[in-house]
Structures are given as C-alpha cells and as structure tokens.
Amino acid sequence: MTGGKCGENVTWLLSGDTLIINGKGAMENYKTAPKRISPIPWENVSESIKEIIISDGITFIGTFDFVGCTNLVAVKIPDSVTTIGIKAFSQCESLTSVTIPNSVTSIGNFAFSFCTNLRKITIPDSVTSIGIEVFGWCTRLKEIYYPSGRGFEKNLSAGNNAQLIPYNAEVQKAVAEKAEQIREKLLPLWWEARRYNSELRWKVEGKTLTVGGVSEIKAYSYEETPWRDSLNDIQRIIIEEGVEKISARAFEECRRLELLTIPASVKTIGDIAFSFCYCGNGLANGGRNVYWTLEDGVLNLKKNLTVRGDADFSTGAVTWLAIDKNIKNIKGIKLEAGVVPKEKFFEWLGRRSNALQIAFG
Secondary structure, eight states, X not given: OEEEEEETTEEEEEETTEEEEEESEEOOOOOOSSSOSSOOTTGGGGGGOOEEEEOTTEEEEOTTXXXXXXXXXXXXXXXXXXXXXXXXXXXXXXXXXXXXXTTOOEEOTTTTTTOTTXXXXXXXXXXXXXXXXXXXTOTTOOEEEEESSSSOHHHHHTTSOOEEEEEOHHHHHHHHHHHHHXXXXXXXXXXXXXXXXXXXXXXXXXXXXXXXXXXXXXXXXXXXXXXXXXXXXXXXXXXXXXXXXXXXXXXXXXXXXXXXXXXTTOOEEOTTTTTTOOBSSSSGGGOSSEEEEEETTEEEEEEOTTOOSOEEEOSOSHHHHHHHHHOOOOOEEEEOTTEEEOHHHHHHHHTOSSOOEEEEO
C-alpha cells in the first residue's frame, strides 16, 4: 500500500487496484507534465487503478485529479461533493457509467472528455453550471439526461453524438406523486378484481401479508418472490381458506414473522416453507432449534441442522398458536431423532380433543 496527502485535509491510499480518498473538504488541483501546479501523486500508477472510492466529506474533486486512469471501471462519488473540476475524469477510457450525486452544482470544462466507453449520463437537477465539452470525444455516449431551461445544450452536445433528453424535475416529481395516488386508489380494486379468479393474489397492508386464490402456493426463489420488497417488514402472514398446499420455501426469508394464520383447508406444508419461523426455545420467532412441516395430516418436527446436540423445544412459539387454532386436520405427530420435547409440548397435546398418533425418531 502507498499513500499520502492530496489536499489540506485529504489523504489518499492505494490498496491493490483501488484508490481510496479520505478526509474533509477539497482535493488538490493538479496538472499533467510539462506544466504542473504539483504532480499527481498516483500519476505513475494511474493505469493500474480500476476502482476509486471517494469518502463522504470530500467536497471538491480538483483539476486533473483522476486524468488518465485508463483502466478505471468504477468510481463512487459521495453526496458531499459539490464541484467536479476541469478534466477531473478525462481519459478514463474504461469507465462505462458514473453516477453524479444530487449534491453537485458545478462540473468543469472537459471533466469527462475522452471517456470513450461512457454510454448514458444523467445530470442531476442540482447542477447550475457546466463547462465546455464536458463530454467531448465520448464516442459511445448515447443519451444525456439533463435539467431543462438552463442552457446546457451546447456544452453537453459538443464533441459527441449523444441524444440530449431534457427533463423538468418539478414535473417529474408531480407525475410520481400522482402515480402514487392512483396506485393507492387502484390497489383495493385490483385485489377485489382478482378475488374470484384462479391466479395467486396477494397484498401487503402495513405489516400483514395476505395470500390466497390458489390451491397451492408454490415455492419461490428469493429473486422472484412477489412480496420481496416487503420481506423485512412482514410480521404476520394470513393464508386464505381454499389453499391446500404450501410448497417448500414458499415464504422463505420472512425473518420478522411473528404470527401465522393457516386455514383448515391446508393439508400439506413443505420443508422450511416459513424459513426462520421455528418452533423452539423462546428466541425470536420461537427459536432456532426445530422447524416443522405438515404432510398428509402428519405434523413433522425436524431438527435444525445448525444445532449441536439435541434440539429441545416447548410450545412457546406463535407458530404453534396458528397450528392450534387454525389447523383441524392433524392426524399425527412425528419427531425426528434429536428432537426432544419439553413438558409444555405434552401439555399442549393433552389439551387437544382429537386423538393423535405420536412417533419418535
């Protein structure tokens, strides 16, 4: 690792192919040979730099600071930066995209010139000043989105063939707000419209997920779970009457689940259908010792593979309350080897009116 100062209160560190800029305030202004203000500290190794991380607190990226980093593929500009200086990223030929934060108000002349692999750029609404040929000779640049009504067109189009696409930030905000209002009005109607067809229907209201409309709720991968954006918020799941099977891992990753309502129509619940919703020792969501499945009316209690030794449990989990109150078709219980029930579990069995067959592993 090598490093040093690159501003009054700013330091740099080169770790492998990553250049890290730390500190507060402005970075130094530099120029390349032969006319120098001062030499760029990393100039001799600029071609080895593939990533630049600028820490929060930096306000000014100076003249020529990262010029000639020809193999740079990623740069992180923090929200604290207000100014990008002249030729700050010029000749960064491998850079395909860059996000200019909403804090930036000024971009200097030729700031991204000769960045020949840039494809699309958005100028934030915060920018009030743009230098000449800021994207000059960016030969692959296709689209530039920019705030309208500020006279940026000439400087943005000089030296490239990109399509200029103006936007009005106030109009965009108003449109987004209107769309949200329409969505809130239509959501209940959408739910009702789907209530009587055969497709899966679901809705998240507050911290409650309600699912129904099908006889089988299939397994989802994390990427395709319809309610993925709400996984960290869901604390209650309500399965509607008519659902007969809940497949393995169907509700995986609902980590904050506290209450589960299952109708009597459910006959089968697959392995780890409610991942992290374990019966158990009183920890969050009932513990981490045992998970359960329901197969053809038999409640199977299985040991969590991460537990060393025996997995003991009682009936402290809210999961058990859901089984007790909502599932009326449990015909038997099977405990896997290593699963050791506590006294309260047998008390729970004794309170049930129907006879149950219990098998120990």
